[in-house]
Amino acid sequence: MYGVWRSRKHFSVPGSSPAATSVDVHALADAARRAGGVVRGPAPVIAERVAGVWQLVFFAEADRLREITRVQGRKYEGVRAGRLRWSSTMRAVPPASETTAPTRDLDASEARTGLELW
Numbered sequence: 001m002y003g004v005w006r007s008r009k010h011f012s013v014p015g016s017s018p019a020a021t022s023v024d025v026h027a028l029a030d031a032a033r034r035a036g037g038v039v040r041g042p043a044p045v046i047a048e049r050v051a052g053v054w055q056l057v058f059f060a061e062a063d064r065l066r067e068i069t070r071v072q073g074r075k076y077e078g079v080r081a082g083r084l085r086w087s088s089t090m091r092a093v094p095p096a097s098e099t100t101a102p103t104r105d106l107d108a109s110e111a112r113t114g115l116e117l118w
Helices: 010-011 025-034 069-083
Strands: 002-005 020-022 044-048 053-060 065-067
Touching: 002 010, 002 025, 002 053, 010 044, 010 053, 010 069, 020 025, 025 044, 025 053, 025 065, 053 069
Parallel strands: none
Antiparallel strands: 002 020, 002 044, 044 053, 053 065
């Protein structure tokens, strides 16, 4: 199972919900592109659920999925888990309205139509 967040900042908020989930990483990347998250600001991120924990795996860029290295991923995962401090380079913590919205299941047939992730 994969989940997509608007940005690394959104992922890093402890307990933040993905905007959408799917078993198909490409469906998540396409949904992020359609939502316009790839054009403005930082690229959306995709994480994989491994043993109950979200691990960052890709940046959903405009024309490709770019792998997130384990070294990069651990930094944001550590902030999310509360083991690391919020970095000043990440700027302000996103508002709760952007990190606690209900997650869309893209594998449900009705979820793929009229999709607005953020």
